[in-house]
Amino acid sequence: MPAKPVNKQVPSKGGIFSKFKGNIEAIAIGVKFFFNPQRFTLIYPKEYIKLKEGYRGFIVLRKDKCINCGSCARICPAAAMRLIRLPFTDPKTGKTRMKLWPVINYNRCIFCGYCVDVCPTEALYHVPYHDVVYETMDIMDLDLEMFQKEPEWDTEKLGLPVKYVVDEKMGLIKVKIKEEGEKQ
Numbered sequence: 001m002p003a004k005p006v007n008k009q010v011p012s013k014g015g016i017f018s019k020f021k022g023n024i025e026a027i028a029i030g031v032k033f034f035f036n037p038q039r040f041t042l043i044y045p046k047e048y049i050k051l052k053e054g055y056r057g058f059i060v061l062r063k064d065k066c067i068n069c070g071s072c073a074r075i076c077p078a079a080a081m082r083l084i085r086l087p088f089t090d091p092k093t094g095k096t097r098m099k100l101w102p103v104i105n106y107n108r109c110i111f112c113g114y115c116v117d118v119c120p121t122e123a124l125y126h127v128p129y130h131d132v133v134y135e136t137m138d139i140m141d142l143d144l145e146m147f148q149k150e151p152e153w154d155t156e157k158l159g160l161p162v163k164y165v166v167d168e169k170m171g172l173i174k175v176k177i178k179e180e181g182e183k184q
């Protein structure tokens with residue numbers, strides 16, 4: 001049987017406006033948010049986004065919970081977590097023996113959180129921030145003492161926490177958390 005002819009729709013050429021419609025809309029949105037005090041550009045570090053608990057930020061070791069199993073170092077896909085051998089004195093028996101402790105190198109870490117997830121004793125946890133400044137790359141390779149401290153977070157001292165919410169008219173808008181009287 002011969003194939004039936006198909007009526008193809010030819011796209012209309014439209015006027016000059018249709019050619020630049022996308023550009024004009026983009027400019028209009030830019031102008032709208034430029035003059036709006038609630039525009040969503042983050043004025044960092046005067047403002048910062050308050051991240052939720054559970055965010056995969058920097059990682060801290062609770063040494064007293066660590067059972068030296070090494071799972072965190074074994075699972076790390078970036079070779080950022082490694083084990084170092086250090087003497088440990090058992091407070092109950094007073095005996096000293098060598099143990100393997102995890103330390104982290106933030107030059108390599110990709111913040112995947114596998115090490116925290118795999119730890120059987122919850123000896124590792126994330127802090128809910130990721131904008132920490134180290135002055136040199138050397139000090140990003142933490143020793144056991146540093147790994148037990150939450151990194152200093154200057155942004156919290158400098159800025160106001162904000163969050164983004166969806167507004168029916170404006171779309172995405174930025175809201176200062178303190179002004180709302182929300183719990184920090």
Ligand code: SF4
Nearest residue numbers: 076109110112113115
């Ligand atoms: S967060 Fe991921 S990359 Fe970083 S130390 Fe843990 S397992 Fe390794």
Ligand code: SF4
Nearest residue numbers: 066067069070072119
């Ligand atoms: S997985 Fe947890 S308990 Fe095991 S060595 Fe790492 S931090 Fe310690």
